[in-house]
Amino acid sequence: MRLKETEPEEIKLNMTAMIDIVFQLLVFFIMTFKVVAMEGDFNIRMPLASQNQEESMDEDFPTIIYVQLAAGTNGNINSIIVDDDTTFSDTDMYSKLTQLVESKIAAEGNPEDSKETEVEFDIARELKYSYTVKAIEAVSGKVVDGQIKKLIQKIKFKDSTSF
Amino acid sequence: MKFTKHQRVEILEGDLTPMIDMTFQLIAFFMLLINFSEVDRAEEITLPSSVLAVAPEVRPDYQIILNLEPSGKVKFEGQEFDQIDMLGPIFRKEISAAAREDVTNPGDIAVIIRSHEDTPTGLVQDLIAKCQEESLESFSLRVKEQVRR
Numbered sequence: 001m002r003l004k005e006t007e008p009e010e011i012k013l014n015m016t017a018m019i020d021i022v023f024q025l026l027v028f029f030i031m032t033f034k035v036v037a038m039e040g041d042f043n044i045r046m047p048l049a050s051q052n053q054e055e056s057m058d059e060d061f062p063t064i065i066y067v068q069l070a071a072g073t074n075g076n077i078n079s080i081i082v083d084d085d086t087t088f089s090d091t092d093m094y095s096k097l098t099q100l101v102e103s104k105i106a107a108e109g110n111p112e113d114s115k116e117t118e119v120e121f122d123i124a125r126e127l128k129y130s131y132t133v134k135a136i137e138a139v140s141g142k143v144v145d146g147q148i149k150k151l152i153q154k155i156k157f158k159d160s161t162s163f
Numbered sequence: 164m165k166f167t168k169h170q171r172v173e174i175l176e177g178d179l180t181p182m183i184d185m186t187f188q189l190i191a192f193f194m195l196l197i198n199f200s201e202v203d204r205a206e207e208i209t210l211p212s213s214v215l216a217v218a219p220e221v222r223p224d225y226q227i228i229l230n231l232e233p234s235g236k237v238k239f240e241g242q243e244f245d246q247i248d249m250l251g252p253i254f255r256k257e258i259s260a261a262a263r264e265d266v267t268n269p270g271d272i273a274v275i276i277r278s279h280e281d282t283p284t285g286l287v288q289d290l291i292a293k294c295q296e297e298s299l300e301s302f303s304l305r306v307k308e309q310v311r312r
Contacts, residue, residue: 015179022186029193040216041275041303075283125285130211132284133306137213148215157288 042136062154063117065104067097069135071124077131094138101139101151118154205230205238211280212307219303223273225261227254227299231278235286247289254297269298277305 065083072078079089080097088096105117119139123132141150208230229250230238237244244250258269266272274294278287291302 015183019179019183019186022183022190025190026186026193029190029197032197033193038218038308039210039305040213040218040308041305042213042216069284075281123284123288125283125288127284128280129278129282129284129287130280132287133211133213133280133304136304137215141215143214148217157291 042133042140063104063108064156065101065117065119065139065152066122067119067135067139068122069124069127069131071127075126075128075131077127080135094134097135097138098142098151102142105151116154117152118156119152120156120158122158205232205277208232208277208279209281210277210305210307212309214309216306216308218308223301224271225257225264225266226273226275227257228275228277229290231276231282231286231290233279233281233283233286237290247286247293250290250293251297254294254299258297258299270300272299273301273303274299275303275305 068081068084070078070081077093079087080093081087082097082100086100090096101119108117121132121135123135136155139152139155141148143149228239232238235245235247237247237250239250239253242253244253258272261267261269261272276287276290278290287304294302
């Protein structure tokens with residue numbers, strides 16, 4: 001008996017359902033996608049006053065730089081006063097603050113010991129937060145050739161609220 | 164007149180393979196970039212920017228993200244508090260929740276303050292003082308990363 005040769009049938013998958021779902025997923029992700037700016041932190045540690053006092057008994061007293069931020073009208077910054085004897089009130093006051101802090105660290109002899117130097121801020125309550133952050137940034141370090149050069153790591157607020 | 168035999172009508176099918184490839188690549192792209200943890204961010208808060216701020220490399224074991232508005236309103240996990248003094252019970256609840264996740268020392272809980280750039284600094288200090296009342300000691304001031312030149 002001679003069998004009749006049949007052509008093999010091409011198996012076709014129905015892709016419609018999968019494409020539907022894939023497009024729904026794509027639309028979902030596109031709709032929920034948000035471009036957000038990268039955020040960073042100024043990491044700070046604020047030990048409670050009592051613990052701080054106990055610890056400070058065992059440690060040498062660090063050098064403290066006192067920085068006062070005075071507010072002008074509408075919460076804008078008016079001036080920066082350092083150690084009650086140096087006042088900056090012009091537009092580049094923050095870079096001058098950085099230079100002063102750097103020179104004070106250098107005057108101590110060993111820049112590696114800058115970790116022991118502290119800055120205590122006395123900030124006017126009405127001063128806008130952005131100016132405070134700029135001042136913290138100015139004493140924390142600076143950017144040299146795209147690299148961060150750290151200055152002061154310990155920052156305090158007046159009234160025993162210490163970073 | 165003799166008609167020619169009808170030719171079989173073939174269904175024209177485009178090759179869908181490149182389109183499906185591309186679509187899957189797009190889905191993979193968006194899936195990798197989507198970040199559901201952004202619910203803690205209050206979009207209306209404009210953070211101050213800084214070139215020195217460093218994005219955290221490691222996520223803290225337990226964190227509390229507080230969004231502070233210029234009016235003194237605090238937003239935390241979708242809840243809104245008109246005054247900073249109202250946060251005490253919330254902090255105690257969070258400290259208990261942290262303890263259940265083996266973060267027993269409140270000092271190890273990271274408090275991330277996202278304050279609007281126009282907020283009076285006094286309010287930020289009040290918020291920090293309120294946290295300290297509840298033995299929270301580890302703080303991060305969150306700012307927008309500015310591109311270094």
